[in-house]
Amino acid sequence: MSRFSPFREELELKPEEHELFCELFRGIAGLSLGPQSRFSMERRLRDRLVALNLKSFSEYYQVLRFHPHARAEMEEAIDAMTTHETYFFREDYQLRAFQEELLPLLAKEKKTTRRLSFWSAGCSTGEEAYTIAALVLASGLVDDWDVRVYGSDISKKCVSFARRGIYGKSSFRSSIPVAYTSYFDRRADGDVEVGKSIRALCHFGQMNLTDADKTSVVGQVDAIFCRNVLIYLTDDARKRVISTLYEQLRPGGVLMLGHSESLLNVTTAFELYHLKEDLVYKRPPGTP
Amino acid sequence: MTDVAFIATKLGSAEPEVRRLAARSLAQLDAEAGAPLLAQALGDSDWRVRKEAVTSAQTMRPRAAVLVVLEVLLDKKDNIGLRNAAVLALRALGTDATQAAGRAFDTLDADGRKLAVEVLVGASDEGAVAVLARALSDPDENVRIAGVEALAAVKGRTATARDLLSTLLANELSTELRLACLRSLDALSAVLPMPLLEQTLEEPLLRAAAVRLLRHVPEKRAALFSAMALKDPQRTVVREALRTLCHRIQIAGVEELEIVERTLAPQADVLALLRQLLLSSDDTEVRSGAILALSLARAPEDASLFVDALADDQIAEAAERSLRFYGQNDGSGLLTATKTAGPVARGAAISMVPLVSRDGDAVLLLREALLAAEPDVVVAALRGLSELGQAQDLEQVRVLSSSQNPSVCVAASHTIAALAELYPEAAAAAWARASSREDVDLAGCVLAACAPAVASGHQIADAESRIGYLVRAAGHPEPRVRTAAIEGLGGFTGNADARDAVTFAVADEEPSAALAAVRSLAALGETETLTQVLGRSKDASLLGAAFDALRHVSEGQAEIARRLLSERLKKETDDTMRAAISFTLARAESDA
Missing domain, CATH: 3.40.50.150 (Vaccinia Virus protein VP39)
Known part of the structure; x- marks a missing residue:
């Protein structure tokens, strides 16, 4: 599926899937993600699903847990989920x-x-x-x-x-x-x-x-x-x-x-x- | 109303959708009671109803009753739709239908026998193949052809099918039947004896199919016949010959290529046709075969064709191979062609230069290409120079290592490293000059190529300066430079700066650099840090490397490492790490 596939928008993160991801990211990186993070999580992870040609967030969860390349993919997921905003001479x-x-x-x-x-x-x-x-x-x-x-x-x-x-x-x-x-x-x-x-x-x-x-x-x-x-x-x-x-x-x-x-x-x-x-x-x- | 009566009513409806749903309901009926309705549905005027009935027939029980009714339907000459549906239903029943098809074949007329044969398309049992073998000697040619075609689709018994078809091809007189044989043999990837193929190549109507079969034949003579077929007046034969050549050339040895070359070279009209097909055919295999054949003909005017074809994704692979064939004899022609090609093709062509020409002209061309505006061309030239470049190229390549284009920058770094390996003395001198003017890009890349030698060498007089330089290089953006610098720092035992830089490099995001850090920690004697890595790391490769490093320090450290890992194994909850620890311990035990 191309990066610009019309199907990208159809990838929806369901509440129960969101809970699974929250638990996963909490365990791996200690990230605190509440219920309000569902839509931002959906937006941030969607590109990974498209890149891997996956059809649902459940599939992506399986990849992160059990795929042979799960560790590398987890880095991508954490990268997408973390905030990188910073600048010189901040505060x-x-x-x-x-x-x-x-x-x-x-x-x-x-x-x-x-x-x-x-x-x-x-x-x-x-x-x-x-x-x-x-x-x-x-x-x-x-x-x-x-x-x-x-x-x-x-x-x-x-x-x-x-x-x-x-x-x-x-x-x-x-x-x-x-x-x-x-x-x-x-x-x-x-x-x-x-x-x-x-x-x-x-x-x-x-x-x-x-x-x-x-x-x-x-x-x-x-x-x-x-x-x-x-x-x-x-x-x-x-x-x-x-x-x-x-x-x-x-x-x-x-x-x-x-x-x-x-x-x-x-x-x-x-x-x-x-x-x-x-x-x-x-x-x-x-x-x- | 009973189910049978209810479904019968619905099957009589004028509305096709009602009848289709009724046909679906047949699946729930007893086959003996529902047989007349199944026959009615299979003969329905609407194809959707017939299709539904075919599906229902697979579910109805007892199956014997279903087979009886379907076998009878094969003889219903007045309704073609019904007979075809019966064939499909029987085929869907798999091996259960073989006996019914065999009986039908023995008792029905020619049309019925043909349908019985069609039932066995895709069959895999011995009984089915026996029926198909009988079909090959049927008095009716249509039945024989159906048998030949059905054998092409046989599953699992392809050797028997090939033997039956080869024998028939050798003995049959009918051209149509022999053509069917050739096509079925091709579908079965049959390897036919050359004399039999030569015989079929004689016949114009069979030639295209026979040429196609040449692709499976191992004898080199097959290449000769494929090349000769390019001269055939029939375009179909020429196209098939090109497809066959395309296949053969992938695996051909020198001798076979020479055969094709000798056959093609003097044929100007053939070459004109090949050029035309290369530019106009819709078939990628034909175009690929054409460009490969042209490259073997080695006409100087075709050099630009090969270069331009590199930009065509569909045939780029064949174009690359063609350039190699062509360039073996005419490197200069190719070099000239690269100068006039479009940007994409030019980049691709320049990347081919070291494969086809390694003389001074090639090097000059690569140097000239370094000045191109297109990054693809510059990157290709840099890669070429990494093989053919000389010491004097270090300086020009260095300038590109600070290019703002990331691809050019990375390619330049690699080229510097490669040149440093080829010309270590010039590189060492350049390294010394670059170090003195803090040119980390050049010095770092050179370092990547010859770090241990440089680090322990004499280019920088005092060790402190060498360590300072290596510590800075350990933070270089290019992973190879960092890796080399970290390796180099392993040679400075007892130095705190070296120890700190190497220790921190365990956290390098590049596995190669982190592993180098582990090795250098061992070289520096930093066993405590290595023990920490062993006890805590969640990276399986780092853990393995730390274990190996400790084992090589001393027997005592090896024992400590084994004990530590065994203890960790008992507590570890991560399955991946448990597997890595178990594997590492097992490997150590096996080594011991």
Whole structure:
């Protein structure tokens, strides 16, 4: 069936099928999907049915559960179901707080090893990871230090995109702040390419944050950005992710969540750390 | 009113739909009581009623009663529709109908015997084949032809059917019957002896069918006769010869191709006809056969025909094969043709260049094509240069590795890697130059080709710089570059940067890079990380690789790995991972 088949619109996700998919995605990726998600799920998965020439969502469910290529197809499904919207310098008040208050603090703590690492957990197409790298370089506090920014996302496509480091207009909601323009190159086609200096700091990998199988490869980092990820997860998945992030943060390291997210009713393991414009979470120093 | 009476009333209705529904109801009746009604429905003036009755006959019981009435109906000369319906009903009863058909064949007139034979179309039992064999010697030619055609559809007893038909073909005098034999033998994919086929090829009316059978014959002489048939005055024969050649050429050896070549070369009028058929026939097989035959004739003026045909999806495969045949003798003609072809055909033709010509002209043509505006052409040229290019091409290809067209970009990366393998010294020098100016595209691609050698080599004096470079390359968008860089980092035991980069690369989205990370972790002695992968990974291939890596570190690590996996097997709930762990453990046991 072609991509433009007139039959595409006939593919309807029935309520009972929707429940099955919700259960499946909850188990695999911890996605929190309520009854209201039925139509968006139908819209987001429909292309996969067309691509696989399937006639119903029930058939697609069988593919995801039992087909020999179920694992690869699950990646496609999760990719379709997750939100990839992000952009450079998002939530600038928090980034300002990071650069002006947290970074000097971290630099002071690590002045002996001259080594800093950051993790953009759920980095989507990489804008946040590159933003962090630009902020760190532009601060001038860690020149010639060994700096790493790890970016991870559950979507293979997003990670590949992030590695390319080439972005269109939609990745920049406003013009690049003057202080950072030297870290980006404008291409002839109007797109913007991440410059070599910040690209060299960034490393990307594919990870499902609800699985502890791969997250350990990040090693212990000094700060974690996990913004606008927890809001899509179930309570149980949220607890597992926070536990993972706690493990991967060095004692004294900080965790930054999105402006609408908090650890209320999730964990008490972190300390609240007050900044001028923001609140962040800190793994208490000296914790094992 | 009884069911029989009720259905009888309905079958007498003037409304066809009422009669059709009544015919459907016959299925519920006892066959002995319902036999007259079944006969009535099978003889109905409306075909839908007859069709419904045929279906009902399959369900009615006892079947013996159904067979009796159907056998009687085969002799109803006054109603053709009824007889045909009876044939269809009997055929639908399968082997149960064989005896009835056999009895009908022995007792009925010629028309009845022909119908009895038609009952056995598609049969698979020995009894049916025996009746059909008798039909081949029937005094009536129509019955004999029906027998020949029915044998073509026999299921499971095709060898017997082929033998019967071959014998008949050899001994029969009637042209019509022999033609039917040839067609049935073709349907049965029969391999006939060449002398018998040669004999039939002599007869103009049989020639097309005989030529078609040449495709099944293994002897090389069959190719000669196929090629000779291209000169036949009958277009039907020429078209069949082209279809046959198309089949034979797929599997032909050199000798057979030479036979066709020798037969065709001097025939200008034949070649003109082939060109005409290539351009105008509606039959893809005919067109494919025509282009293949033309390529074997090797007329220089046809080079552009082959190149242009590459853009025609229907015959592109035959066109590609034709270019190979043609290019063996006239590479320069082909090269010239690629310059004038349309964009799609040009790209396809350029991709063929290394197959037909490897001389300096070919390389020049590929270099020239790198400047083309069409990405398809540039990509094809890059692929060609990956085989025929020289050290000096590295620089020009490098420029294309930063193309904004993804296909060109990827092809250029691959070509650089390929050239680096062909010219390692030039590549190493280019790598050193590129590294010094932070040209990750070129350096990365070169690295992909010769990473271990470069990483442990002397192009960059100090190890720190080499590690720094490899760590950056481990984040390159091209998976081959990342994989190579990660492999290279495995050579720097004790270095924290190398360890961190390799550890993180376990999460690489490309399986090849993640597996390289596992291997490098072993090389770096990072057994703890490998143990974590073994204990937690939900990727079967990573798990297997980590297990193998630990086994090669030391006997002690191998034992730890085995124990860890055995424990995990007890707790694992995912069926796929359970299977992967079981397989990995079983493999280890078998190796031991």
